Amino acid sequence: MSGCRARVGFLLLVIYLHTQPAFRQVAAHKNPNNFLDRLKRLDEKFRRFQELTLTRLQGIADNYNLPYNVDNRFQVLTEQYQNISIMLTDFQVRAANDLSSLKYWTKKLQRKSKKLDLKVTALEIALNEQRKLSLKESKKQRSHLLNLTQQLQNHRGLIGSISAHRSELQGGFRGLQDALKKQVDMTTQLQEQVRTLLQKETFSSRGSLNSGDSLTSNRTPQDPAPRIHAAGLEQGHRSHPAKKKDNVNLPKGKKVRDRLPSPRPTHLFVSTHKRPQEKPEAKLLEKSDAHDLRQLPLRHRIPQQQHIPKKAGTICNVNSMLHFPSTSIENYITFKKSFLTGIHELSICTWLKVDGNYVGTLLSYATEDNDNKLVLYGRSSKRSSLDFVIGDPAYRELPVDTLLDGRWHHFCVIWSANEGRFWHYTDRRLTSTGSKFQKGYEIPAGGSFILGQEQDFLGGGFDAAEAFVGRMAGFTMWNRVLSPGEVSGIATGKGLPRGSVLTLDDVDQLNGSVQHVRCGCLEHCM
Structure with a gap:
């Protein structure tokens, strides 16, 4: 079809060219100016017609050569498709890796968020407990403050009553001081009277003694010599030989203790006989043993306990x-x-x-x-x-x-x-x-x-x-x-x-x- 169209166009072009000189001659005889304008117009139309024919012929040529370039174009398209598929597979792999990493991190973040939520809840619970405790403590403190204020008021009342009775108490204390002074004076007088009576009794009881006994009779009950002698009796020792001379001139039936003041009750129960002699080695051993026991640590002084054996175990593979x-x-x-x-x-x-x-x-x-x-x-x-x-x-x-x-x-x-x-x-x-x-x-x-x-x-x-x-x-x-x-x-x-x-x-x-x-x-x- 395209070839037929080209042929028809070519024939029309030839016919146009053959008829063009005749038209020009006719137009030249009629009006030369119009003839030139028409020639210009025809030239322009001819140029347009040439351009159109050339474009048409180029399109026909391209359509005629199309089957020869299809294979090359298919090869180019396949290569482009392969490249696009490779890029898509790489993109899919990267997307899968990114999705897996995102899943991992999302799960990890979820776990950490759960931990943080639990920590937050624990902190909230602890804060609530602390608030409750603080409220309880504040209530206790308020009650203590109220009790303290009441006690202070009570103490103030007591202090007022004490200050009111202070003058009375001072008068009473003065009276007591005067009474105490009187009692002290009375006691001193009684002590002097007792001393005089004791001196009289000692002189009357010792008046029958001879001149050799006068030295001993002049001693007061506070004389330390009889006490020293009594102490010697307590220790189980005999009296000094020089003091036996005092007993020579005593009448019969009299002893040294008859002219001594009565010792304290504790001295009467002390035996005066000698104890059997102990060996010095035994005393030294006893002293050394006592000293050693005091120097030993506590664990050695405690009696050693018997070792209690452990019960036999049944599962003995734990180490x-x-x-x-x-x-x-x-x-x-x-x-x-x-x-x-x-x-x-x-x-x-x-x-x-x-x-x-x-x-x-x-x-x-x-x-x-x-x-x-x-x-x-x-x-x-x-x-x-x-x-x-x-x-x-x-x-x-x-x-x-x-x-x-x-x-x-x-x-x-x-x-x-x-x-x-x-x-x-x-x-x-x-x-x-x-x-x-x-x-x-x-x-x-x-x-x-x-x-x-x-x-x-x-x-x-x-x-x-x-x-x-x-x-x-x-x-x-x-x-x-x-x-x-x-x-x-x-x-x-x-x-x-x-x-x-x-x-x-x-x-x-x-x-x-x-x-x-x-x-x-x-x-x-x-």
């Missing part, structure tokens, strides 16, 4: 125990070593005695990439469950109601990456189990292993609400799956299976107030 006394971020332990290679299977068994109303965090294994590679995590908000985390955010909840009675319980957790299976034993009984839990996952080596606290970053980021409070005995970890018979053997004290990779013998540092106690049997771990 040692850890005591976590309180909910403090400083109470945790670290180990000397970590995993040397990646782990695809593990078994963790220990004896637990929980002192609080929730279990808390038993263990936490963190690396630089992830702070929750392996965690047995609990906090005060989750009292009846324990989160078993392997590669955050994957976890399973383990029931722990039976562990909260304050007694010893055996606890085992086992995991295998082969089928993603896990087993949870309490007192050698299967408490919970499941599958498709981190199937094919590997716990990497080179991390930080901590007991008693949960790590928010490598080696730190602890929270007191997540701490373990209680006792942990016989903690052991294996890099394989234990059989039910082996778990039962550990719980009944028959021994420990071989191949353990971590025990309490590998403890490196005790932080805070944690205590590491050696006890061979569970009954001796108090």
